[in-house]
Amino acid sequence: MKNIDSFTHVRGESLFVDDLICRQDALIGLCFDSPKAHGKIISVDYTKAEALEGVERIFTYKDVLGENQIGGIIPDEPLWAENEVHFWGQPIAFIVAKTDAIAKKARALITIEIEELPIITTAKEAKEKGSFINAPRSFNLGETATAFANCDFVFEGETFSNGQEHLYLETQGCYVVPQENGSIKITSSTQGPTQVQKIAARVLGISMHKIEVDVIRLGGGFGGKEDQATPWAVMAAVAVQHLNKPVKYMLNRHDDMRMTGKRHPYASSFKIGLTKDLKIKAFEAEFLQNSGAAADLSPAIAERTLFHATNSYFIPNVKTTVYSCKTNLPPNTAFRGFGGPQGMFVIESAIAKAADALAIDKSKIQEANLLEENNEFSYGQIAKEVQAKKTWFSAKEKFELEKLQKEVKVFNKENQVYKKGISLMPIAFGISFTNTSMNHARALIHIYQDGSVGVSTGAVEMGQSVNTKMLQVAQDILGISANKLKIETTNTTRVANTSPSAASSTADLNGKAVEMACNSLIKRLTKVAAKMLLSSEEKIHFKKDFIFVEREKSELTWNALIAQAMLERVSLSENAHYATPIINFDKTKEKGHPFAYHVYGTAITTVTVDCIRGIYEIENVKIVHDFGKSMNIGIDTGQVEGALVQGIGWMTMEEISYSEEGKLLSNSLSTYKIPDIFSSPKTIETIPLETDGNEMAIRKSKAVGEPPLMYGIGVYFAIQQAVKEFNPNYKIKFHAPFTPEKVVMGLYEK
Ligand code: LUZ
Ligand code: MOS
Known part of the structure; x- marks a missing residue:
């Protein structure tokens, strides 16, 4: 079947929230947010703003008739700040006016006095100061201490992966209309209509049956609208409850970037132990997740980091621990991969470090440790219908890896100014909400x-x-x-x-x-x-x-x-x-069978680095992907390509930056770059692995949204190889994104 949205999309006729024709008496909402990252609110003066012609009313926590609480997993986040602010961009008030221009003018007239408190912006600092969202969690398999003692080689290192802005084309937004008898209809750009309904009911102090949430479609979500579409819809709903008139609120790009959370930055450390035949016998990792100022989905995301900490490898002795660190950044949230990519970057870094120290190709270690049928994951699930080796070896064979590697070698011998690098990136991703009850x-x-x-x-x-x-x-x-x-x-x-x-x-x-x-x-x-x-x-x-x-x-x-x-x-x-049948997980033991199945795949990536300027091009990415029996190969291949490029952006160019005061610096498209057509791979080839598919997947067609994002991690290591090729003194580092600036410094490192 052809994509049923293609006809209206290309004609510009598809409806999004902002396309709805508003009722004649509809008003426009706008959020007033904290201009400081941490402090006590001494006073806020709304008098000038309220006096402005066309301002209907300004809402604060005092107008909440139910609970001023939007936290999902942990109730630790007010809809509007009361006496303290915990991040730059935290909502404090909601202006409702006749037009957007009036609302903006009113916002500029609000003055606030904040007594500043010390701020934390990094996870490391939070850990040192004992600032956490919840208790740390650990997954354990085997016995790492004794296993390390029996290893021939042991390596340790540190990694960092930065956050990522969702940059959905359609920003957050909603349109809320009063119905009869105190009922309310919310049209929202949300991935979670029930979440919006539930939280709106809680904040408004009314029953869920009085709130109808409708979603036409989203102009992209990527996880950014799983939890964080909710506050805007609830703010507008509070206003509707008081005014009995419709309220629309569409965030502009700056406001959206400043006020919403992103992918979690992670600072991690690892220890990896191997035997002479390159078998990984033991692996330990400590993940410091920068959760931001409230829990949001952080505990679930932290959990998925542990689930994917060994990627598609079998390691018999594993000890991994994750800390959700509370900082003064906007609460970070779901983003395609949901903590999995952050975990997988660390094991790939550990393997790269070992390969570099042993002066061998990274792929030798990867290949020696690929998951096999009936291997046990660190969380107790026994791997079934494993396609790790199948995708790996068919990628090697179908794309003629040896020939590709030879070409790279010849190119590097013949060229001084340009160097090429090549990498392999296998993936394994568990399908199911890790919270069993959500499936x-x-x-x-x-x-x-x-x-x-x-x-x-x-x-x-x-x-x-x-x-x-x-x-x-x-x-x-x-x-x-x-x-x-x-x-x-x-x-x-x-x-x-x-x-x-x-x-x-x-x-x-x-x-x-x-x-x-x-x-x-x-x-x-x-x-x-x-x-x-x-x-x-x-x-x-x-x-x-x-x-x-x-x-x-x-x-x-x-x-x-x-x-x-x-x-x-x-x-x-x-x-x-x-x-979903079968699945279960026991958090007291950290063991169970949380996933219906896993998705596998292998990507081969070739890059060329310009060794004078530090810029690079991704020549090609060649993928063998396990779709099961795809029910729509056009749609599924599109998901692989989109996820890959999004993963490449995270690994190479998307650089979120906060000032020491906790202000977002990369707050627009002039300072935050995502891949365009020129920084995408010149070619992407995706070959479906031939399999019978999986019974737990719809029509045996496996889930495809998130797993291919992690192919992007391969680009990091391909670039690193090219840098090393030019500068043998370069000491490999694991600090993503690998921007051209970092590449230049690596190329000329002494
Ligand atoms: N969201 C969620 C997710 O609530 N639970 C999950 O396990 C998950 N995994 C991936 C992406 N979003
Ligand atoms: Mo998600 S990261 O909302 O599947």
């Missing part, structure tokens, strides 16, 4: 009496084309043509209690629910068809808008069947609920 979803299908079908699920479309996949599932089972199918908006009154669209699991969870609902409908309709065709139910088939009996000439149209079912008073609607 369920619902679907609601209506067949209308004219034969057309409406499909509702809890899935949020954010450009990943999940809606296309949902309709593919329905089309497949109902056996009807695509023009008979429509996907509805994601709406909490049609599909309730949804998990956010996240964890790469949205198509799996919601798709399985669609599958179940369609199967139930087919079961009922088969009875009607059997009667009409005077046949037994076993012989009835549904295909291409016809219902027919095998090896007999009799057939009838879908529309005729539906009309008859209606006459016979058969229900044409179905609601289904799917919960």
